[in-house]
Amino acid sequence: MPHNIFPLNRRNILKLGAASAALPFMARAAHAAAIKTAAIYTVPVEQQWVSRIHKAATTAKERGDIEYVFSEKVANTDYERVMREYCEAGHQLIVGEAFAVEDAARAVAKDYPDRAFLIGSSFPPDAAANPNFAVFDNYIQDASYLTGLIAGAMSKGNIGMVGGYPIPEVNRLMNAFMAGVRVTRQDAKFQVAFIGSWFDPPKAKETALAQIDAGADLLYAERFGVSDAAKERKVLAVGNVIDTQGDYPETVVASALWHFEPTLDAAIAAVQAGSFKADDYGQYSFMKAGGCSLAPLGTFEGKVPADLMAQVKETEEKIKAGSFTVAIDDSEPKSS
Amino acid sequence: MEAFEILFTASLWAAAVRIASPLIFGTLGELICERAGVLNLGIEGIMTAGAFSGWLAVYLGGDLWLGVAVAALVGACLGLLHGFMVVPLGLSQHVTGIGITLLATALSYYFYRIAFPEVTSPPKIEPFAVFPVPGLADLPIIGPALFQQTPLTYLAFIAVALVAWFLYRTPAGLAVRTVGENPAAAEAQGINVVTVRILAVMAGSALMGIGGSFITLSAFNSFFFEMTNGRGWICIALVVFAAWQPGKALLGAILFGLFDAYQLRLQQLAGSVVPYQVFLMLPFVLSVVALIVMSRRVAYPRALMVPYRKGER
Numbered sequence: 034m035p036h037n038i039f040p041l042n043r044r045n046i047l048k049l050g051a052a053s054a055a056l057p058f059m060a061r062a063a064h065a066a067a068i069k070t071a072a073i074y075t076v077p078v079e080q081q082w083v084s085r086i087h088k089a090a091t092t093a094k095e096r097g098d099i100e101y102v103f104s105e106k107v108a109n110t111d112y113e114r115v116m117r118e119y120c121e122a123g124h125q126l127i128v129g130e131a132f133a134v135e136d137a138a139r140a141v142a143k144d145y146p147d148r149a150f151l152i153g154s155s156f157p158p159d160a161a162a163n164p165n166f167a168v169f170d171n172y173i174q175d176a177s178y179l180t181g182l183i184a185g186a187m188s189k190g191n192i193g194m195v196g197g198y199p200i201p202e203v204n205r206l207m208n209a210f211m212a213g214v215r216v217t218r219q220d221a222k223f224q225v226a227f228i229g230s231w232f233d234p235p236k237a238k239e240t241a242l243a244q245i246d247a248g249a250d251l252l253y254a255e256r257f258g259v260s261d262a263a264k265e266r267k268v269l270a271v272g273n274v275i276d277t278q279g280d281y282p283e284t285v286v287a288s289a290l291w292h293f294e295p296t297l298d299a300a301i302a303a304v305q306a307g308s309f310k311a312d313d314y315g316q317y318s319f320m321k322a323g324g325c326s327l328a329p330l331g332t333f334e335g336k337v338p339a340d341l342m343a344q345v346k347e348t349e350e351k352i353k354a355g356s357f358t359v360a361i362d363d364s365e366p367k368s369s
Numbered sequence: 370m371e372a373f374e375i376l377f378t379a380s381l382w383a384a385a386v387r388i389a390s391p392l393i394f395g396t397l398g399e400l401i402c403e404r405a406g407v408l409n410l411g412i413e414g415i416m417t418a419g420a421f422s423g424w425l426a427v428y429l430g431g432d433l434w435l436g437v438a439v440a441a442l443v444g445a446c447l448g449l450l451h452g453f454m455v456v457p458l459g460l461s462q463h464v465t466g467i468g469i470t471l472l473a474t475a476l477s478y479y480f481y482r483i484a485f486p487e488v489t490s491p492p493k494i495e496p497f498a499v500f501p502v503p504g505l506a507d508l509p510i511i512g513p514a515l516f517q518q519t520p521l522t523y524l525a526f527i528a529v530a531l532v533a534w535f536l537y538r539t540p541a542g543l544a545v546r547t548v549g550e551n552p553a554a555a556e557a558q559g560i561n562v563v564t565v566r567i568l569a570v571m572a573g574s575a576l577m578g579i580g581g582s583f584i585t586l587s588a589f590n591s592f593f594f595e596m597t598n599g600r601g602w603i604c605i606a607l608v609v610f611a612a613w614q615p616g617k618a619l620l621g622a623i624l625f626g627l628f629d630a631y632q633l634r635l636q637q638l639a640g641s642v643v644p645y646q647v648f649l650m651l652p653f654v655l656s657v658v659a660l661i662v663m664s665r666r667v668a669y670p671r672a673l674m675v676p677y678r679k680g681e682r
Contacts (some may be wrong), residue, residue, distance in 0.1 A: 077478075077594055094542050106478065106594065193637070199645070224637040229649045232595040235588035239384055243633040246380040257491070258589060280493065363512065368637060 071119035090292035125195035169314035173325035174209035176289035181213020193244030234258030288328035382514035389626030394580030395604035405569030410466025414473030422503030435499035444578020452567035459676030541599030549670035628652035
């Protein structure tokens with residue numbers, strides 16, 4: 034008996050109904066010049082993480098792919114309301130971050146099944162409950178690992194790390210960085226501290242100064258303020274997510290950059306094709322997808338040993354080719 | 370480095386005074402307000418407004434000291450608003466103060482975005498540099514702690530002395546203290562209670578503004594929207610700790626700074642099994658303990674939070 038590829042049961046009839054309901058929207062999306070996109074950020078667009086999303090969205094807007102509006106500094110308690118307002122206003126692609134508002138954000142997505150949601154989240158997508166709710170995060174551990182290789186060789190073995198909160202996004206990159214350091218300096222000692230705030234640069238700076246006092250000669254700058262301490266005490270710093278070497282030319286030796294463009298462009302293409310699904314877009318931040326990179330050495334060109342850079346280059350090629358994978362470790366890093 | 374040895378490092382004490390500096394200004398400011406009988410919960414917002422306006426003035430090309438002056442002026446204006454609401458109008462000091470905090474914080478960010486609509490990283494200024502006091506900066510421990518700081522920290526020390534002198538050695542200071550203890554008696558002495566209270570709130574708020582400007586002009590070099598991060602609320606507690614005395618306010622602020630600087634260093638010790646949150650909590654827990662010990666003999670200004678209505682019995 035031939036296999037029935039489309040059994041006419043109740044579930045499939047429902048699916049058909051949903052698909053035909055979505056048809057007008059899909060047709061419109063395919064022909065529209067620009068996708069109406071709204072981004073909702075809980076922090077100002079200067080914040081490192083969000084600045085990368087904002088940059089990619091601005092680029093896509095200039096390219097004519099999307100119409101882009103955004104709300105920044107939206108309180109978590111207000112987040113759901115703002116999401117609903119943008120949905121009611123007819124925006125087709127909603128970009129945001131649901132780290133503290135997972136339930137509310139997913140509830141909104143359920144109420145607007147014909148919109149696409151591309152949301153930063155620590156949790157996996159749930160295709161059954163929210164077929165239109167895709168997640169992303171800054172999975173830039175590949176680049177962090179490479180900065181670790183450089184840091185290990187440039188440090189004498191005592192590295193200070195200052196983070197905001199030990200959440201997966203932060204831990205993952207710290208752990209990858211530490212793994213990289215241990216390759217080029219097996220006996221490296223780490224001082225790890227969290228300041229319990231995303232926005233207290235003076236406190237981040239004080240913490241970094243405390244680490245320098247305790248012997249750190251290289252700092253991992255997860256927060257604003259750390260590079261300032263490094264600059265003041267003339268030690269090196271490694272940047273994260275953004276490139277701050279322009280502000281600290283003698284201090285920031287390497288940075289792991291996040292590029293949100295592949296993530297956003299993949300979502301735009303999916304919306305245009307009418308195939309947007311509850312995918313995990315995290316992979317678009319991987320190095321082989323072009324989602325992250327090692328910042329150019331810039332002012333440190335020539336100050337980093339050539340054989341080290343050859344090793345970094347070789348590792349980078351292996352990561353891109355897929356023959357080497359940087360482990361994803363979300364556990365809280367500890368001082369050693 | 371072991372936990373105990375850290376206490377004898379000069380850098381710990383230098384950090385303690387650095388962390389304490391904005392708190393010294395804020396606590397003095399709150400102290401003046403409360404001495405005149407007005408609780409000023411607008412402090413958190415006024416510090417934020419001071420941090421922003423002072424920084425903006427410098428960013429637009431002003432001198433660093435002009436930035437401090439602008440922060441003081443903005444603080445005084447917000448103080449005038451608070452004073453007008455709670456002194457002649459006699460509104461709830463709690464509600465008005467919280468309102469001022471919300472308003473000032475939101476306005477600071479609003480104007481920040483108006484001024485910088487298209488920035489991808491926070492604009493920076495050149496902040497106050499460390500100014501070692503000749504002859505004293507090289508003393509062991511005391512030198513780095515007290516005499517290798519930025520000029521704003523020295524200003525904080527001077528402010529403590531000035532406020533103490535003003536409150537206890539001048540007729541105007543006596544008037545401030547009297548309207549906070551017994552406004553009817555002050556009125557009988559020919560003192561205009563409303564005027565004195567409003568001026569005290571303005572002066573105190575100006576100090577809060579300067580405290581805020583320390584964050585952006587000395588501790589750091591750019592403005593972030595939540596960067597006051599509760600420092601104002603700490604000042605409210607420090608005023609109680611200080612029993613409304615400027616000298617003890619200085620002591621309390623430095624003690625808090627010391628706890629904070631110490632926990633930052635304890636966090637770095639290897640092999641720690643204590644979660645980092647415990648360390649972050651440490652200065653607050655110790656402050657609460659200190660508050661409990663110190664506040665046993667505390668005497669509030671008698672007319673604190675009591676609106677004065679002329680002729681009312």
